[in-house]
Amino acid sequence: MTLPQLRAPLALLVAVQAVVSGSSLVVEIVAGRMLAPYVGMSLYTWTSIIAVVLAGFSVGHWWGGHVAERPARQALVYTGWVLLAAAVTTGCALVLLRLAGGPVLAGVEHPVASIVILTVCVFFLPSVFAGVPAPVLTQIAVATRASRSGRALGAMFAAGAVGAIAGTVLAGFLFIPRLGTAITLAIVTMVYIASAGLLLLMARPVQRPGLPLLVAGLAVAMSTVTLTRLSYCTLESRYFCIKVLDVSADPASPVRRLVLDHLSHGTSSRDQPRLMFSEFTAMIDEIGRGRMGAKPFSTFFIGGGTYSVPRAWADRGTGPIKVAEIDPDVTAIAIRDFWVAADQFEILHEDARRALLSRPGQRYDVIVGDAFGDIAVPAHLVTREFFTLVRDRLSDDGVFLMNVVDFPERLEALGAITATLQSVFPSVEIWTTQQPPVAGEQRVFVLAAGSHPTPFSTIVADAPEPTRFAALADSFVQRLIERGPAPVLTDDYAPIDRLLAGNLWGG
Known part of the structure; x- marks a missing residue:
């Protein structure tokens, strides 16, 4: 299939670029809330998150540059599969964090080192996969519009920036405070699946369509497990993962502890308000x-x-x-x-x-x-x-x-x-x-x-x-x-x- 035969309108390429970029930034913002119950929220937490995510994007962009050299149809199919991988790794992020959190915190003495290791374990691969589409989509946009390649290039760069802004705003002001971490990750997983499906449709015909559906089903299954089994917080607010623990020695005289992110912020007794x-x-x-x-x-x-x-x-x-x-x-x-x-x-x-x-x-x-x-x-x-x-x-x-x-x-x-x-x-x-x-x-x-x-x-x-x-x-x-x-x-x-x-x- 030659480039002009691809069903790849510039507007559609721009939209996919913006959506994928925005989704990757949502995951970056959510990463802070996900790590907070394990290692707290500090300068070191955000430094690790930003550095690891940017490193992932860099590797993904480099990888995507190599993919972009392939024939356009092959590049789109390859990128569709990469986005399915992004969906799977995003869908299982909370599961992986739950599995890795305990061993890393128990085995690594230095809190800063544990922050870096956990961030790499959970968020490096989703960032790598999310970084691949940008050079591929940009190459196709430019190649299919040779007479206006500069405009196409500018539109793709602008779409990435606008998507990143939208993802950051949506994560901070809407998704996390109103929907919580698990639902937010599930939404991003679905967005990656939909974007992958769109790229595969652009490159029709798709060989063995059942296989992409199987991978997409795996991502959905991991998101479902996250939503139903891995709720850590009693409540997710705009600032904290809030958890209430019952630490009563006598059920008839309740005592409760408040945990904000990973730290105890107070314990109170119902019957002894003056007891510290x-x-x-x-x-x-x-x-x-x-x-x-x-x-x-x-x-x-x-x-x-x-x-x-x-x-x-x-x-x-x-x-x-x-x-x-x-x-x-x-x-x-x-x-x-x-x-x-x-x-x-x-x-x-x-x-x-x-x-x-x-x-x-x-x-x-x-x-x-x-x-x-x-x-x-x-x-x-x-x-x-x-x-x-x-x-x-x-x-x-x-x-x-x-x-x-x-x-x-x-x-x-x-x-x-x-x-x-x-x-x-x-x-x-x-x-x-x-x-x-x-x-x-x-x-x-x-x-x-x-x-x-x-x-x-x-x-x-x-x-x-x-x-x-x-x-x-x-x-x-x-x-x-x-x-x-x-x-x-x-x-x-x-x-x-x-x-x-x-x-x-x-x-």
């Missing part, structure tokens, strides 16, 4: 109330989660409480599954920094920040500019409490945040458990910053078992700052991921 189930919430509870004494005090919480401390303080009647929780679905889950009465607080569904910045006239006695989660840290909540904003929103005797997670071997992230707080506040304390650190394990700290030090240096609190906590000596804190020397984090320079990654890689 983690070290950092126990420290925040005791230090905050201890510094305020018996008087009522106002509080601003950065992050809600299970609303454990806000719920405990509301139960104690400590005073007005405001919570900035960026994800309204987290709040809905807290109300539904964690016995939170929303009328006890003022809840703001917006970024905490924006919430503080947009209300300049309001002051609080206690501001609580829970910014850390493994290696996923919102950098804009650990900078000097943000801490200055916090200081300006505190009352004269107020205190800012925030948790920090770091590795005892280096403590570079803890040192940098402490140095940054010291550049803003006259008094900065580091609290932690009174027990020797364990090499290789993360340690939880709470920093207390204000105009004066805490009037006590040790506390005993249930976490949930009785645990003794203490403020580190000033001499240790000073050595921690000077050892680096620790950098002051700013909006222009906040390498918090690198400071933690140095611990992860041992250098």
